[in-house]
Amino acid sequence: MDTLSLRLKKLRLDKGYTQKKLADQLGVKQTAIANYEKALRVPDIDMLVKIADMFQVSLDFLYGRENPESFEDYYRKDIDTETANKEELHKIYLEHLLKGDKLSARELVLQLQEEGMDISTIYLEVLEKALVETGTRWEKGTLEVWEEHFISETTLDLMREVKLKENKARIFKGSVLTLTPGAELHSIGVKMISDVLELKGYRVYYLGCNIPMNSLLKAIEDKKPKYLALSVTMAYHMDSAKYLIDGVKRALKNKRPIIIIGGAAFREGGNPCRETGADFYGGSLLDILTFVK
Known part of the structure; x- marks a missing residue:
């Protein structure tokens, strides 16, 4: 240049x-x-x-x-x-935020969108990978809590901005309920899923956290979702996910939605579906988008 x-x-x-x-x-x-x-x-x-x-x-x-x-x-x-290739983009994005440079991080993401990268790829290749790296650094103690919060909140702001610029599909594919179980406050993963599914034609109802079982069952009865998607980031919220899934199954039996689970809590391996009772485990946003048609 x-x-x-x-x-x-x-x-x-x-x-x-x-x-x-x-x-x-x-x-x-x-x-x-x-x-x-x-x-x-x-x-x-x-x-x-x-x-x-x-x-x-x-x-x-x-x-x-x-x-x-x-x-x-x-x-x-x-x-x-x-000049970066796709595999480097999340590193550049994260490096900007580690320096406190929100402007450059935002510019990178908006530039990719202007050049034709769709929201699914931006989420998958840039934001999701950057957040996984952020979580890894936090677990190793090389990142302060305030830094993790700053990166997360900046990413949420960017997600809202990127979503507003995307065109929504005109074909209605059904309804989806998304939430985090119990007091799980880490919501970026499930919000990414919510955004992409909404743009692909689903009517998405994001319910947040701390949803009482009777209220969740009422929402399922009213909205009749095809999928119920949960995200667990911290392992100590696993029991809340099990309780929620078991409650839905017992109350609704064969009339229940298909239950999807994902999140960083399952990164160590094992069998998330067997452990929680979910129907499908998505190790990444791509897994879930491939499963949800």
Whole structure:
């Protein structure tokens, strides 16, 4: 990448603009900005003047004639983001958040969406993998509780933003109830499932945690869901999952929904379906999306 493409992208990121927003400001298509930043096209002189005026920099600055060395050192992390393969994306996302850089983390995710990556892939390849790594670091004691909370809350905010930009399927496939059993507060996994299934055409009812059994049975009776999806992150909430699943089975028998369970609590192995009584265990978001048709 040449100096002009690097500096344009850095200026855009500092301003907090997506490629689409910058394109709107300059009166061009988003693809034009993408091509400028990838050095596939060079702006003409009129466009260069517009860019310089917008960011209040000189043409010399855009072409690297002012302070080029320090600028490129500062910008090197964004070059890595641009050239990363799919397997590296979650590491870059997590690294931004570990540095407290919410803006760069957000920009990475929105950029991937603008370039055509769908929400399922963003969740699977970036957010889910980053959260698994976060959990691993927390368990090893290399991550503070506040850091884990910061990463989780930032990810939840981004999920809401990404979901709003996606188109929802028009075909109604049925209803799904999603929740965490007992007092399990870790909800990102089940919210990812909820988001993707909703966009694929399911009517999803996310119920949160601490749902009394009689209220859950009432919800199943009213909404008649095809699936009931639970997520357990902390192993000490396993008994709550067993109790909930057993209660649904006893009360509804063959009229009950198909029960899906997942979450980090089962990462050590074993047989989650046998241990909890669920019908299907999803070790990842992809497993569940493959199962739920």
